[in-house]
Amino acid sequence: MRGSLWTAPEVRDSIAPINGLRFAMSRRRIGQESFKFGDRRGTRGSSLDDLATIIDWAPVEHALSNISNAAKGEPAWPPLALFKAMLLSVWYDLSDVKLAEALDDRASFRRFCGFSASEPTPERTAFVRFRKALVERALDKVLFDAITTQLKTKAITVKTGTLVDATIIASASEGDGDARWVKHKGKAAVHGFKAHVGADAETALVEEVAITPANVNDGKAGPDALPDNPGEVFADSAYQGNHFGDAVRAKGGTPRIVVTGMWGRDEAETLRRLDAWNQPIHRVRGRIEKIFGTWKRSYGLRRMRWRGLAKAGVQVRLTAIAYNFKRTISIVAAAT
Known part of the structure; x- marks a missing residue:
C-alpha cells in the first residue's frame, strides 16, 4: 500500500x-x-x-x-x-x-x-x-557506563580509593596496523594493545577503561582510566610525573604513586623512608593484578579476537562488563 x-x-x-x-x-x-x-x-x-x-x-x-x-x-x-x-x-x-x-x-x-x-x-x-x-x-563505552553505573550502586558503599594500572594484550595478528610492538626488560616483545584500567580500591569493581596501542606510556594514558572523585589513587612508578598527578588532583583525588628514589644524607634512613612510602601502595595496588588475571585466565583476554583498535575496545569493555557482573554478584552474596 x-x-x-x-x-x-x-x-x-x-x-x-x-x-x-x-x-x-x-x-x-x-x-x-x-x-x-x-x-x-x-x-x-x-x-x-x-x-x-x-x-x-x-x-x-x-x-x-x-x-x-x-x-x-x-x-x-x-x-x-x-x-x-x-x-x-x-x-x-x-x-x-x-x-x-x-x-x-x-x-x-x-x-x-x-x-x-x-x-x-x-x-x-x-x-x-x-x-x-x-x-x-561506538556503543561499547555507552554500554559499559550504563551497566557499571547500576552495578556500582549495589557494590560500592563509600568511595575511598582507586587502583590504576595497565595490561598488555597480544593482537589477533602481527598484521594488525593499529597494534604496536612493546618490549619490557626481561620479557619477550609483544605486538598488541594496552588496556588501562581504573578500579575501586575496596571492591575491585572496574570503573573506567581506556584502550591504546601497546607502546603508549602508562602515565600518558592513565588520566583516561580515572573515574570521577577517585579518592586516593594507587599506581606504580610508571605513573610518576605531573601529567598523571595533575589529572588525579583535577578530579578531586590524591595521588599515591610508587617512587623509585628519594633524597637523603643517610642511605639507610633514606631507604627506610622509601620502603615506608612504597610498601602500603604495593599492598593496595596489587589487587588489580587479580582483575587482569581473571580476564586472561578465565575470560579469554590473552589475545585479541579481532583486528583494529575499535574492535579491541569492544572486546576489552565486554570483558570488563562481564567481570563486573560476576564481581558484583560475589560482593552482594558476601554482604547477605
Whole structure:
C-alpha cells in the first residue's frame, strides 16, 4: 500500500531515525512460547539466573534500540538478546561458532538471552554483524557506563580509593596496523594493545577503561582510566610525573604513586623512608593484578579476537562488563 510500511505479525517493528528519515526495522519476537525447561523446583538454578536479575536491562535495551543486525531480507534478532549472548561468550570463553552451538543447546543460555525452549537461535554471522554495529556506533563505552553505573550502586558503599594500572594484550595478528610492538626488560616483545584500567580500591569493581596501542606510556594514558572523585589513587612508578598527578588532583583525588628514589644524607634512613612510602601502595595496588588475571585466565583476554583498535575496545569493555557482573554478584552474596 502506497505511503505505508507493513511487516509480518510475527516480527516486531522498531522505528529508528536515520538522517532525518524514519524506517521500520523488522525484528524477530523471541520468548513467546512457554519456557519449557523442566521443573526446577527443589533444584539449584543456574548462576545465570542471578546475573539476569541483578540490573534493570531497560537502559541497555534503549542504548541498543537503533541497531539493525539483520541479514538482507531477514528480520533482525533483538539486539538485547545478542548483547547478552556476547556476555556469555566472555564468561565461557567461546568463539562465535561455539557460542551459536551452545545457545542452541543449553537451556540456561536460552533463558538468559530470552529464548524459549524450541525456537531457533542466532547463527554465527548474527554475532559478527552485531559486533560490527557496536563498533560503528561506538556503543561499547555507552554500554559499559550504563551497566557499571547500576552495578556500582549495589557494590560500592563509600568511595575511598582507586587502583590504576595497565595490561598488555597480544593482537589477533602481527598484521594488525593499529597494534604496536612493546618490549619490557626481561620479557619477550609483544605486538598488541594496552588496556588501562581504573578500579575501586575496596571492591575491585572496574570503573573506567581506556584502550591504546601497546607502546603508549602508562602515565600518558592513565588520566583516561580515572573515574570521577577517585579518592586516593594507587599506581606504580610508571605513573610518576605531573601529567598523571595533575589529572588525579583535577578530579578531586590524591595521588599515591610508587617512587623509585628519594633524597637523603643517610642511605639507610633514606631507604627506610622509601620502603615506608612504597610498601602500603604495593599492598593496595596489587589487587588489580587479580582483575587482569581473571580476564586472561578465565575470560579469554590473552589475545585479541579481532583486528583494529575499535574492535579491541569492544572486546576489552565486554570483558570488563562481564567481570563486573560476576564481581558484583560475589560482593552482594558476601554482604547477605
